[in-house]
Amino acid sequence: MRKPAVRNLEGTSLEDATAAMLRQGFIEHDRGEDHVVLKRPGRSSFATKAENVDLEAVLTRQGGDADLQVRYDTTVLLETGDDLDEAADRIARVITA
16 A cells, blocks of 8 residues: 655644645544544546545644645555645645645
8 A cells, every 4th residue: 555645734723724625525534633534535436547536634733733644545556656646735735825
């Protein structure tokens, strides 16, 4: 299984990051004191881009900032990691905008 793509969301609180993720179509799956697990269903059972695959995002509190971890929430047969990194970058840009 591929390691998650991790991004620091400097200057963004856990609550603000969670709200931004919900606006992007993620659904809250689990919540703890210092973390939130969100999932977004993919658009197809056969996909060629990360945006079309089931994703899981974990937001964790690191001091006053939040960290984002994005991973596939399904089995991926062939993947270089570039699509997952691009998905994490895109999600992080929306959150910190």
